[in-house]
Amino acid sequence: MSKRELKKDHLLDAGLQVMATQGYNGTSIKDIVDAANVPKGSFYTYFKSKEDFAVEALEKVTEERIQHNRHLLGNRSVPPLERLTRFFTDNIGGCEQGIKGGCFIGNMCQEMSDSSEVIRLKVRQMLRNNTQAIEDVLEEARLDGSLKSPISSAVLAEFLFNAWEGTLMRMKASKCREPLNAFLTLLPAILGNQS
Amino acid sequence: MSKRELKKDHLLDAGLQVMATQGYNGTSIKDIVDAANVPKGSFYTYFKSKEDFAVEALEKVTEERIQHNRHLLGNRSVPPLERLTRFFTDNIGGCEQGIKGGCFIGNMCQEMSDSSEVIRLKVRQMLRNNTQAIEDVLEEARLDGSLKSPISSAVLAEFLFNAWEGTLMRMKASKCREPLNAFLTLLPAILGNQS
């Protein structure tokens, strides 16, 4: 990784942390460069606009998550359904500490979907990636017989991931683990019910 | 309702519509007063700050929702579980057209929970109100025997409402009904499973 790429990465990392807690419109370019200890003028050397920064940040956070999940969701030595449960319990910590900041993708989705089409499309793509990862594990579980639900893996994955995002969101407001507990209580019932 | 209260209400209504699509930080005082056709200087006659406006808007939107739901969730001539299903299918339209804007409370939750404690607390309260309404119907269904889940109504209500908010959020990004369909597909399974 070149020096240039390192600096851009640093800008992305530092800015992401600010934008994840203050939102897109609540974060100024100055906030971002200050957090990265980079002069303001340099920002536009690396990003063509604030919007562009957000899109790249969205990509980065998802890329990191996917890399993290590859070990978790793709680990064949653990039963698929247990892997899925771990995916949720592990990400509560990994997703910007869960209770503070919440899920960056979810935040951007709510704040920007109706304001920026570029961001909306990127968010949609990132959400799809996550849903697909869940669907893959569910399909695996179906093949080994541990998933008996008559509902298709695609629908199940869509529902579960959306419910999960809603859970993260609720935790932002409530600042407690109750929503997480409710989710984890229902999860086995949803996966294991009906023949 | 006095003339003053009417004007304030109008300001709240018009501003809400803007803030629901553009977010808190994406909406200026000018946007609000322009939408309501009220001179800019008048804003601070009715609200002590922008933050105060948001809190009052949050209260208003929930108050309206509750009034709307009182007919729906409290209507004893319809079986409780069917009332609950209707609550979701009806609110998809009522909740700012669902696909555009999404749920105002959810939007504010994601954008502002970490920036304004006043707004966070109001959001939490409003979310609790909604959850409680669902819990009440579930409890009713349990008493009449139509709800057999061994999971407590409180946990069930918490999960369902969060899943619902996640569904609304996803629809903002995807602009399609797939998330809603997934939710409605899983709903009976969650309510009706296990003995």
Added chain:
DNA sequence: ATTTTACAGACGACCGGTCATCTAAAGAAA
């Protein structure tokens, strides 16, 4: 006449974005 409310305009701060200038390393010419 006195108090209260409505509002135009102004306030300084800050916004996202631009730009002329500076720096420093690489290459060419000597």
Added chain:
DNA sequence: TTTCTTTAGATGACCGGTCGTCTGTAAAAT
């Protein structure tokens, strides 16, 4: 090796515009 030229990247001052809020006055209400 030394000097000069070129150039990509770095940078802080600065742009027009907008932000949330306040103040002074006019209008209205009592």
